[in-house]
Amino acid sequence: MTSTVDNAESERSVSHTLGTVIDDVIRPQASIVDRDGTFPRPGVDALAAAGLLGLACSTDVGGGGHGLRTVAELIERLAAECGSTAMVVLMHYAATAVIEAHGPREIRAAIASGGHLTTLAFSEYGSRSHFWSPIGTATAADDGSVRLDARKSWVTSAGEADSYVWSSLPLTRDAGPMTLWLVPAGRTGLSVAGDFDGLGLRGNGSRPMTAAGLRVSSAGMLAADGAGLDTALGTVLPWFLVLNAAFCLGLADSAAAEASRHLTGTTLTHTGAALRDAPVARRDLARLMIRTDALRAFLGDTLSALEAGRDDATLRVLQVKALAGETVADVTDGAMQLCGGSAFRKELGLERRFRDARAARVMAPTTDALHDFVGRVATGLPLLDEANR
CATH class of the missing domain: 2.40.110.10 (Butyryl-CoA Dehydrogenase, subunit A, domain 2)
Structure with missing residues (x-):
């Protein structure tokens, strides 16, 4: 996508607007969307009305002109609240990348205005x-x-x-x-x-x-x-894989935070000790936080590699979803174990995040396929052999 205008003032505006939509619509709807299996139309419409579905569209069609980093932060925050909404928006932006590069101006303008939802x-x-x-x-x-x-x-x-x-x-x-x-x-x-x-x-x-x-x-x-495969690999894949990693980061970070709140706020009446007073519990929480922060650092480096056009950018893009899928599965599983029976209750939101996290491994390219891709790039082979092209 072109005509990016990332700057501090614009970033603050996007962050504030997103926070309002999350507080007013997405967070209150998250458990209902999950319980009923309903499409998160109120949240999607609120994001559209707030101008957040056209963030990456070029300014020449009325879009926000923001880059992948801004959109990744948006997906991360959405995933922390409602995985379903985050995935809808993620796929919208992956498809928008193609339309911005090759689509008709009227559709690009419709996406920029928030009046058009697309997907792959x-x-x-x-x-x-x-x-x-x-x-x-x-x-x-x-x-x-x-x-x-x-x-x-x-x-x-x-x-x-x-x-x-x-x-x-x-x-x-x-x-x-x-x-x-x-x-x-x-x-x-x-x-x-x-x-x-x-x-x-x-x-x-x-x-x-x-x-x-x-x-x-x-x-x-x-x-x-x-030329569709070249477009899919060169245009779609970076957006799709990086945004999937941001999605996983949002889920993992929110799960670790919920586990921390539970350990801090839960006291055993018969002993008077909080769950955080147990060294083993603190150790396990620390492991979840370290895994999550490691993913955050890797995602940040991947974005930096893309922005700078580094030689390892392709490798980082392939690695980041593979790392993210394994990380979010382990962190949400660990948070469930750390919070015990309380984690099975709907009100904590942990079991929802645990279930949502399972998708990352199997969404194409799957984790197994990405490991093969990484190995091929690392050993000088083409990403796909000729039989698959």
């Missing part, structure tokens, strides 16, 4: 988490439009977004491994299957979608035919 539609039944190997097809029609056919396995904000950044095989054979399209919501042939009733992130609206004879304009192609 990459994973498919045929290739699952291997988003770089689409199965769905794009076929040129006689009237100049393009027909899309695919079975997408997981699409965040399915049926709720205003558009989808959609992957397919290329129009022209051998043009490349993937082509990306901007698919408007509500088109004939585009359908959503069922409801999402998952373990965690229960309100993120992640559901299967099907395109059956869906028609889009040929002008809806994002970048060149066959």
Whole structure:
């Protein structure tokens, strides 16, 4: 994304505005979103009205012109309060990165104004988490439009977004491994299957979608035919992986903070001692805090690497989600154990964070895939072998 205008005054304004939306809407709604598995529409609408969904859009279309660091801080704070809302916004920004680079001005302006929610539609039944190997097809029609056919396995904000950044095989054979399209919501042939009733992130609206004879304009192609994988790896992946790490950091930090409050505020009546008076409990809390702070430092270095164009920026981006997924799983698990039976009660919010944290490992690229990518980069191999390109 372009035309970034990060500065201290603007950052303070964004932080204050976000805090107000969190206090007034997102935090009060978080347990309801989780309990009922409902899409967090009030929170998303409040963020949009406050101008927080267009933060990274270029100033030339009315956006905030902020960079990845600002958006990462936003996702971190949202995740600390409501994982479902944070994931919806995360996917919106990952898709916005493509639209900012290759999309039509009117959609960019709509996103900048807060009037347009977008998301990614990459994973498919045929290739699952291997988003770089689409199965769905794009076929040129006689009237100049393009027909899309695919079975997408997981699409965040399915049926709720205003558009989808959609992957397919290329129009022209051998043009490349993937082509990306901007698919408007509500088109004939585009359908959503069922409801999402998952373990965690229960309100993120992640559901299967099907395109059956869906028609889009040929002008809806994002970048060149066959260039979708390069766009996905070069434009989407840094935003998606870094924001996932910020998401994990928000969950981990809030879980560690809740564990600290519990140890400090809970007293054993029969002894008069607080839980914090036990050295083992303090040690375990310290471990959670150190793991969380280590992730914060690594995420900060990853952002610095990207901003400075360092040689290790790609490696850091691949590493940060892998580290974050393992960290948040361990920290939320440790916080549950540290708080004992109290952690199982809904009012603490720990069990919700524990469940939400499980998603990071399996969201594509999965932790296992990222470990392989890191190993390939570290040993001089291409990120994907030719068979997968």
